[in-house]
Amino acid sequence: MILRKQWACKLGEKLFPNLNEEVQKQVLKECCEQENVYLEQQGGHLYKNVVNVIEKLSQRYKLYIVSNCQDGYIEAFYKYHGLEEYFLDYENPGRTGLSKGENIKLMIERNNLLDAIYVGDTNGDLKAARYAGIPFVYAKYGFGEVSEYDYVIEDFAELLNIF
Known part of the structure; x- marks a missing residue:
């Protein structure tokens, strides 16, 4: 999985400021993987029609x-x-x-x-x-x-x- 470096760094810093950059990236990667599993099983809210x-x-x-x-x-x-x-x-x-x-x-x-x-x-x-x-x-x-x-x-x- 590729996360755009700039985006991943900013998000990691914001969500996990006490973790080093490598751990931030790993946590974000795992979050994205879990989000995909959830979406595949539960879907998302679609607009009407x-x-x-x-x-x-x-x-x-x-x-x-x-x-x-x-x-x-x-x-x-x-x-x-x-x-x-x-x-x-x-x-x-x-x-x-x-x-x-x-x-x-x-x-x-x-x-x-x-x-x-x-x-x-x-x-x-x-x-x-x-x-x-x-x-x-x-x-x-x-x-x-x-x-x-x-x-x-x-x-x-x-x-x-x-x-």
Whole structure:
């Protein structure tokens, strides 16, 4: 499992300030592994209509996931929720060690995408989309505050009306 060094160091220092860096990394690694096991067995809370909307979108568009998660997280998510069939590819820094913007670019290149967009809910998502040179859809119902975007949705199902 690859944890981005800068992220892992900052998180380790914040959560386990009394442990040395090597022990911090090991604890974080074990936490990530346990999180993946839990997600595979218990799943996560999905927004209303997510499965239905993803199914409909996949009939008209090619869908991909780029996330900030650790290696194994997306696979666990797929397994529990049964959504793998709708997505053609995925990427995360846990596999590549790259930033979200770099992973978006990698996804675009790897899949020969000509007309991509990114849906997200944080300034980090906005910056990643801008870095990759693609439009950004702000999911306003999410966790972050974003002041700049190309499109905005108040509910996940609104993705069906944007495109």
